[in-house]
Every structure is written in C-alpha cells, then in structure tokens.
Amino acid sequence: MTAMTIERVRAFNGLDVLVARDEGLFAAEGLDLRIAPAVGDAPSTADGTLTQPVSVQGSLMDRGEAAMFQG
C-alpha cells in the first residue's frame, strides 16, 4: 500500500475524492490516501489583493506535508 497525503478538499471541489476514500476505491488500488486537516494558522484571503492574493492552496505541499493539492 502506497501512502500519499493531499491537501484538504471539500465536497464542492472534491466530492469524487471523498467518495473514493470513504468507499475504499483508493485502497482497492493499493493507495492509502490521506487528506490533511485544514491549515490551522491560515492567513485570511480578505488580507490579499487581486494581484497579490493570500491563499493557502499549495502551502502544505510547499512545506512537504502534502504531495498534491487542487488548484
């Protein structure tokens, strides 16, 4: 079984991933898929600007704590 951690998804952008995890579809493929919890110290997007946005997308991957994220 290969383990892989991805950044958090919600149903609106990852219903397929959540169902695959819960119904054992990744496990059947030999994949132990783990979904990281929300970033606790996340900055607010309200502090960003259009050209300098503040987003946590990819932050766990940057820290080596997740191997994939959905952009």
Next chain:
Amino acid sequence: MVVCAGLVVRPGSDIFTPQELANRMVALDYGNGTAYAGLQMLEGAMPREAITTCAATVNSGDRLDAVLRGEVEATVLQEPWITIAEKKGCRVVSTTFFHGTWVADPSVSAETYAAFVRGVTRAVRRINADKRRYVSYFIADFPGHPDVEKLTPDDFDLGRIQLKEPGPIPEAEARWAWEWMASWGVLEGAFDPRAQINAAMEREAHARAAVGLSA
C-alpha cells in the same frame, strides 16, 4: 470535479443580471478558483473598468452574510452555500463551472497518480449514477453550522453538481488560463508548457490508469 460557482445578490436587490453589477461591489476570495470564476462572469457582462471587487474571506458563509447585511452587492458562492442563499431568498444572477486541477510534487510517481485517477474515476461513475445519494457530503462538510444542518438532500439542484472523469490537461486550456490570469496581473511571464506540465508523466499516468480501468 467540476466546480459550480454562483454569483449571488441579496433578497430584494435591484440587480437581476450580471451587467447590472457594473460599478457595484462584489466580494471575492482572491486566490481561489471561485474568485476567478466570479471575475469571468463579470468580465463577460461589462468592460473591465466597470468590474468592482474587494477581497473577502474564503469562508462562504461569511461572504453570504456580508451580502445579506448589504455590505457588498454580490459575492460568488459554491455549494452548499448557493442552495442556502436561495433558501434565504437570494437571487443567483449567473452561474459558471470550472475544472479543479490537481498539482503534484515531483515525489508523486506515474504509478501512484494512476492509482489516484482510477479511484477518482470509479467514484465519479458511482456519483453520476445516483447524485442524490451523495449530496449529503455537502452537508457533512460544515458540522454544527445551523444553516447547513437545515438542508436535506432534496434541497440541492443536481444540475449544479457535475463530475467528469479525470483526464490530462489540454495544453490549449492551460495556456488560455495562464494568459487570462496574466492579463489580470495575477501571474507574470509567458506560459511555458514544459515548466507547467510534466507531459511525459501525465501521459504515462493516464495510460496506466486506462489499462487498470478497462481490466
């Protein structure tokens, strides 16, 4: 996954079309796909100089509250917040759909990504066969939130829940998205497909996935 984004105004608003949001404040969670979907909905309805937006929290419930309090004219929501907004009497003046795109670091092998694609593909097939069965996931995402907990699966418009089996990113779409974002100053430089897409790994992963799915 195909994400649905809805441009929402408060109950009783004098705004019925996206065009009427010209020079009116729209709250967007910059940096997230929903915000860019919002910009695209506005851009299709007015000159760029008439688009008026402000930075807002990524928390969709809080953005909806800001609309209801009249602090902004509109915002862009995803499910389950579009459904909640409608139940509160809000008007959806535009909807659009966009693909989520997976970004992988170099440690992810073609074999591992293929396993991921196979799992997701099988899930997409199950969900599409009975969407109503799975909409409870949208409710489960927000435990303890009173507006969300009032929802039942029958409240959801299944047309807003769209899933597509995963596939490689068409280079033309990636290029268009890059150049569109660069035109807004969000990205800099020219699109370089070799820097943005590991095409060999992508091809191998999807080829492996296809073999597994046909077995």
